[in-house]
Amino acid sequence: MAPLIKVCGMTEAENIRKVEQQGVDMIGFIFYPKSPRCLCEIPGYLPAYAKRVGVFVNESKESIFMYADRFGLDYIQLHGNESPEYCRSLHNAGLHLIKAFSVSLPKDLLAVPAYNGVCDYYLFDTKTPQYGGSGNQFDWSLLHHYNGPTPFLLSGGINPYSAKAIKEFRHPYFAGIDINSRFETAPGIKDVERISNFLEELNSK
Template identity: 50%
Template sequence: MIVKVCGMRLASNIREAETSGADWMGFIFYERSPRFVGTLPEYLPQHLQRVGVFVNSDYSYIINKVCQFRLDYVQLHGQESPELCRSLHQAGAGVIKAFALREPDDLKQTALYAPYCDWFLFDTPSDAYGGSGKRFDWKLLDSYEGPLPFLLSGGLSPESIESLSRFRNPWWQGIDLNSGFELHPGEKDIPRLKTFINLFKTLDL
């Protein structure tokens, strides 16, 4: 299972989080987010996959950040088109498309994006495009049948271990951690993060 820690900003916190057991680290390039990364941190992870999170950004802005931060993936969290996903994929970027799920029919749109993405991420609906601290109804994913693996996001916290241990879907391949592990927006509680990841990676999933 992949563990992604998102919303990182501070060089010292990034360095510490790199030792937490996470596999991917996310940086948010959405200016309205309190976790927005406006400048290049003095330290970036050397051993984790780097993910840039964007909300309705244009192609040139995304590509600029891919080059500046040496991103492995771009995560698109807004109303981006399949065509933009295709262009980014053709440029060599890994593409993660996020979908906020309210009802089962919301999953139908994934079919349009699947040819141009590597992963999907399913999250809780929020005007702030993520970081809501709230969990959506995971039963909505009972009807998801692929063809891409997905990350589970939205409201995950140290108290989520039991519910995650019971969750099953053959296409589920990871989790996305953010606000539930923060001291402040953009600053993670490293001991809590490490404890949770260690527990999660021992689950029989």
């Protein structure tokens, strides 16, 4: 089965429309003020076919509900130090969650099981001083220490030359990939041709 494709950090209406036309599964909008890809206002076009994902870092629940309603979000991606209890309360309110974890050592996966049952997906990203967006890839072999049951997306430094490695990656809970900075012409603006060529290679036999 082809992996899910999530394109994160989009900001501009026509760019969103063109990326969606490539057949991606999810488009992510960052609502973290310190991000260079922060979405400050509703763009003139929001995805009609791809799922809409809102990315938050240590945000209040009230704020998340407001954004979820205003932008018609399908998923809430949590990229901060949100606790399992916090995630459970959002889950119980009917929101679909993606919880991000930064990985550089096997011990970084020890916190993950506490979130089982309240997240639709996990997202494993490269550990950085900031919250994601490093443009660097972590050692995917560390994920052999993860044994489920929640499916996950791979993130962190995936670039136009990563297709071969993704096709060779094997894990029973691997669901898809998250691409961002390595497919940009400027922060928040994606290179549609680069994405199109990458997806073509990823889907080739």
